[in-house]
Amino acid sequence: MAQLQKLEVQVELNCCADKLFGMLMAKQPDIHNLSSQVHTCKVLQDNCITVGSSRKWDFVMDGKSQFLIERIEEIDEKNRKVNRKVIEGELMKHYKTLYNTIEIIETGDATCKVVFSLEYEKINEDAPEPHNVLQFSAGFFKEIACHFTN
Incomplete structure (x- = not known):
């Protein structure tokens, strides 16, 4: 079995x-009002955000409409950290x-740093490295942060 690779x-x-x-963990975040990249984000089961719950994201990446379904694996509210597994969608090809x-x-009174990391195993040697996912995520956080500035 191949080892997981990591990008951050x-x-x-x-x-x-x-x-x-708080916005990231909201039951029905209004992300579509905050980001031009994300069209919808909805909870698929139990209408709550807990370990084991799933959400479907509809978004545009690399100029293409896509979706993914993720399952929350771990939540650490004290350290503002969440681990998720992508279980379905275009990326899983x-x-x-x-x-x-x-x-x-938190880095100051009204400043923070988002650390977004991916752990992945490619289907084969020809599969691309997911650098586009990192770029998408960085852009997404920059875009939505504008709505939370003081």
Whole structure:
């Protein structure tokens, strides 16, 4: 079995870490009002955000409409960290396994750093590295952070 590979991006933002994490963990976040990249984000079961719950995201990446379904694997509210596993969607054409971790670290009164990491196993040698997912995520967080500036 191949080992998981890892990529990471860090984004410095001028917004409150708690507000950003709260939006990320909201039952029905109004992300479509905050981001031009994401059209919808909805909870698929139990209408709550807990370990084991799933959400479907409809978005545009690389100029193409896509979707993914993720399952929450772990939530650490104290450290504003969530681990998710992608279980369905366009990305899974290239990867056997795809996990992402989001950690939001307070760096000042109204500033924070988002650490977004991917752990993945490619389907085969020809599958692309998911650098586009990192770029998409960095852009997404920059875009939504504008709505949480003081």
